[in-house]
Amino acid sequence: MPVKLLMFIGNLWAPFRGAGIKIVKVSDDYRLMEVEMKLKWSNKNYVGTHFGGSMYAMTDPFYMMMLINILGPQYVVWDKAAKIEFKKPGKGTIRVRFELGEEEILAIKEKADDLGKYVFDKSVDIKNESDEVIATVVKTLYVRRRCD
DSSP states (O other), X not given: OOHHHHHHHHHHOHHHHHHTEEEEEEOTTSSEEEEEEOOOGGGBOTTSSXXXXXXXXXTSSHHHHHHHHHHOTTEEEEEEEEEEEEOSOOOXXXXXXXXXXXXXXXXXXXXXXXXXXXXXEEEEEEEOTTSOEEEXXXXXXXXXXXXX
């Protein structure tokens, strides 16, 4: 999918829009994505900080989408599981930066090809405006080469 179309559709998608999640950057090669969420009434929890479900949602599909676009149609990519560890309350605008390096991508392809499928964990930090880590999300991803 073209980057501009992904950003347009992603930023209009109801779950993201309702939570105030915004895709702010996608590199042309899909190896970098940045997402942010401002604290507002629709994503506050009972104590006035970012709702944990919205914090998780801002990390949910991005590694999967990046790998689908990087690896191409000859691979199947799924989010398989996730866990989140909250470290500090989220206030103000929070951000996530997703990155996949060349060596990492080659290793994923090689393992998926050699093993038939490859299931692995990839972590990402959610940071506040002071660049402090407020939560870490570990995504479990599934990649295999299509056999059809």
